[in-house]
Amino acid sequence: MVRPQEGPDQRLVSAELSITPLPVARRHLVDVAGNYVEAARFRGRADSLTFESVSEIDHRPIDPAFGEAETLRPGGRFGYEPLDMADLATSVARRFEDPAGEVEAWARRFLRPVGATALKTVLCDMTHAIHGGFAYGVRLEGPPQSPVETLARRSGSCRDFAVLMMEAARSLGLAARFVSGYVYSTAGGPQRAGGGHTHAWARVFAPSCGWAEFDPTNGIVGAAGLIRVAVACDPRQTVPLHGTWAGLGGDYLGMEVEVDARAGAPAAAQPAERLRVARGG
Numbered sequence: 222m223v224r225p226q227e228g229p230d231q232r233l234v235s236a237e238l239s240i241t242p243l244p245v246a247r248r249h250l251v252d253v254a255g256n257y258v259e260a261a262r263f264r265g266r267a268d269s270l271t272f273e274s275v276s277e278i279d280h281r282p283i284d285p286a287f288g289e290a291e292t293l294r295p296g297g298r299f300g301y302e303p304l305d306m307a308d309l310a311t312s313v314a315r316r317f318e319d320p321a322g323e324v325e326a327w328a329r330r331f332l333r334p335v336g337a338t339a340l341k342t343v344l345c346d347m348t349h350a351i352h353g354g355f356a357y358g359v360r361l362e363g364p365p366q367s368p369v370e371t372l373a374r375r376s377g378s379c380r381d382f383a384v385l386m387m388e389a390a391r392s393l394g395l396a397a398r399f400v401s402g403y404v405y406s407t408a409g410g411p412q413r414a415g416g417g418h419t420h421a422w423a424r425v426f427a428p429s430c431g432w433a434e435f436d437p438t439n440g441i442v443g444a445a446g447l448i449r450v451a452v453a454c455d456p457r458q459t460v461p462l463h464g465t466w467a468g469l470g471g472d473y474l475g476m477e478v479e480v481d482a483r484a485g486a487p488a489a490a491q492p493a494e495r496l497r498v499a500r501g502g
Contacts, residue, residue: 222256222257222258222401222450222451222459222460222461222462223238223259223272223274223276223450223461223462224236224238224257224259224274224276224450225276225278225402225403225448225449225450226256226257226449226450226451226452228449229281229283230280230281230282230283230444231278231279231280231281231444231448231449232278232279232281233276233277233278234276234277234278234279235275235276235277236274236275236276236277237274237275237276238259238272238273238274239271239272239273239274240261240270240271240272240273241269241270241271241273242263242265242267242270244261244262244263245262245263245264246261246262247259247260247261247262248260252458253458254451254452254453254454254458255452256450256451256452256453256458256459269474270466272462278448280444280448282443282444282445282446282447283443283444284442284443285341285427285430285433285434285442285443286429286430287339287340287341287427287429287430287433288427288428288429288430289339291339291340291341291427291428291429292337292338292339292340293332293337293338293340293343293393294332294336294337294338295329295332295333295334295335297394298393298394299340299393299394299395300394301313301396301426301428302428305428309396309426311454312391312396312397312398312426312454313391313394313395313396313397314391314454315388315391315392316388316454316455317367317368317369317384317388318367318369319368319369319388319392321369323369323372324368324369324372324385324388324389324392325389325392325393327372327389328347328389328390328392328393329392329393331343331346331347331350340395340427341427343393344390344425344433344435344442345442347386347389347390347435347437348386348435348436348437348440348441348442349440351382351385351386351437351438352437352438352439352440353440354375355371355375355376355377355382355437356375356376356377357376357377357378357379357382357414357438358376358377358378359378359418360377360378360381361418361478364456364457365377365378365380365381365383365384365456366381366384367384368384368385368388368389371384371385372385378421379414379415379420379421379422379436379438380399380421380456382421382437382438383399383400383421383422383423383436383437383438383456384399384423384456385437386422386423386435386437387399387423390423390425395425395426396425396426397423397424397425397426398423398424398432398452398453398454399421399423399452399453399454399455399456399458399459400421400422400423400424400434400447400449400451400452400459401419401420401421401450401451401452401456401459401460401461402419402420402421402422402447402448402449402450402451403419403420403447403448403450403480403482404416404420404436404439404446404447404448404482405446405448405482405483405484406446407446407484413438413439413441413446414438414439415438415439416480416482417479417480417481418478418479418480419450419461419478419480420436420438420447421438421456421459422434422435422436422437422438422441422447423435423436423437424452434447434449448482
């Protein structure tokens with residue numbers, strides 16, 4: 222999964238994936254979560270395996286416009302229309318254990334003790350609280366920490382922060398999903414964490430604006446600087462590269478990944494950026 226998605230905020234201008242050695246078969250498919258996947262099959266021996274993906278994207282971030290009536294109250298949960306809830310149920314269901322209710326207690330700190338709190342305020346404050354109160358560290362291997370573990374450590378990687386944000390939102394009855402993609406910094410702008418490799422963040426569904434992006438690692442609300450590749454309810458469904466190989470136990474030499482995302486000249490005189498994303502590994 223390396224090909225950026227297309228949508229109202231990002232249009233794929235071009236995309237090319239080179240694989241060495243050449244596969245004997247390649248096929249394209251859309252997975253259960255609607256993500257674009259390319260599968261390759263090989264024959265024979267090789268001393269290395271390389272994937273190089275180069276994409277150009279016309280990126281036009283959209284600021285999420287939450288409705289004023291979308292609020293949360295102390296002790297309550299966000300309510301979706303029954304027709305929407307039928308499709309959102311898997312995104313609302315929590316995936317990590319929280320036996321002592323620590324994640325939900327932390328999430329409810331962002332609600333006013335009396336009266337209603339705007340949904341946008343809750344999610345923005347939650348995003349900035351993780352960004353400002355947790356220490357970020359790069360961890361390129363292994364599954365995400367549990368949200369309880371991230372709360373206890375007050376530190377983690379981008380995927381740990383994304384999972385914490387998702388589970389906190391779900392504890393309030395909100396539909397949340399995990400996003401895998403790339404982050405970039407504009408010339409002269411703030412340098413964002415998570416560059417140079419795959420990045421992760423969360424998205425939450427609000428009826429007024431649809432799926433809205435939240436990057437707690439960088440404190441970003443909206444899609445500015447974020448290029449989506451894969452979205453799913455569970456992080457395990459967004460692994461950029463996976464497969465099997467046959468050989469001796471000592472044959473494995475390790476893996477190197479490099480992502481270079483840079484902004485170029487816009488395609489038109491509109492608030493947009495032409496991006497070139499190169500990924501090799």
